[in-house]
Amino acid sequence: MKNVLLLLLCMPLIGLGQDNNLGTDIIRSNSKIKEVFSGGEGVILEGPVMGPNGTLYFTDIIFTQFEGMKAGIIWNYNPQTSETVVFRSPSGMANGLAFDIYGDLISCEGADFGGRKIVKTNMKNGESTIVAGLFNNKPFNSPNDIVLDENGRIYFTDPRYFGHEPIDQPVDGVYRIDKDGTVNLIIANASKPNGIAISPDNKTLYIANYDIGASGFLSEGYKGPNSKTSGAILEYELLIDGSVKFKGVLIDLMDNGPDGIKVDLKGNIYIAVKGNIVVYSPKGEKLEEIEIPNNSATNLCFGRGRFSKTLFITTKKKLYSIEVENEGFHIPFKK
Secondary structure (H helix, E strand, C coil): CCCHHHHHHHHHHHHHHHHHHHHHHHHHHCCEEEEECCCCCCCCEEEEEEEHHHHHHHECCCHHHCCCCCCCEEEECCCCHHHHHEECCCCCEEEEECCCCCCEEEEEEEECCCCCEEEEEEECCCCCEEEEEEEEEECCCCCCCEEECCCCCCCECCCCCCCCCCCCCCCEEEECCCCCCEEEEEEEECEEEHHHHHHHHCEEEEEEEEECCCCCCCCCCCCCCCCCEEEEEEEECCCCCCCEEEEEEEEECCCCCCCEEEEEECCCEEEEECCCEEECCCCCCCEEECCCCHEEECEEECCCCCCCCCEEEEECCEEEEEEEEEEEECCCCCC
16 A cells, blocks of 8 residues: 555656656757847748858748738848848748758749749859749649758648639649659648658658648638648658658647648657647657747748757747757758
8 A cells, every 4th residue: 555655646746757857858948939030021921941151041921912912022030140131022922941952042932923833042143943833734732831851852832821823733732853853743632731841860751731621711712720630740651762651640730730840850840830839759749839929930940050959930920049959950961
């Protein structure tokens, strides 16, 4: 009986100790969320990514229904000087951003008078080229978010959430662009794929599925989230040839639609969901929730170099940063 009572007394203490350790495993001790930019002109900021020069690029999505015909902005924030300047305007309604191994910027241009294509910008001379603009001779729906694998192949999601243009692709798909420019539809049944990430070992592809139950939340057909499939992190085995095999739902987020998603070097998954950043282990176990002012997080990224343990977070109008314990995972630049 004494042993049973002792076990019962110890159990809450064990659980409490585990909870207290969560913050120190993910968030650096005494670190606080810091506002670093507040000049967003559109409905939401998105797509943060740090380039080889140590500055941060992020997008400003300006819906024409509310803000006129500006067609988006790409901002450039320097964390060493705290200065933010316009990198490109109009941006072609750019959303997700990534850098390839050569240090060139790859952008997803969306709908609503945007490009509806994948564009590469040579960061040495500023020239832009179209990487992919059509699939089966038809425009994409609205390229949303993007990631590259260790072989230089590009993966991007293509859901339609807004825009007046006809929906030309029959599915909101996930595509792979091979190094020779070939475009492949690799996932056609994810409902509404949004955020996308690849594990550090390059063996798993994660998709943040956010199904709002309509092809345009700015249209009359929007009736709110589809509770059956509205929020989940889908897990796929990423094969050597760049094809994928569905493994299952890693994290069921129910009606809480996930947006941006990134991973750290340990494989932990950081998700913009419920307006905060929620961190899960590679097994789908919740580790931490980072509260963002006004519950407004849309996307996130890790810095590089001296900022490799800094998390940058986009929201509706502002950019925030916070110091974390683990370095973010990036495909290294080619020297």
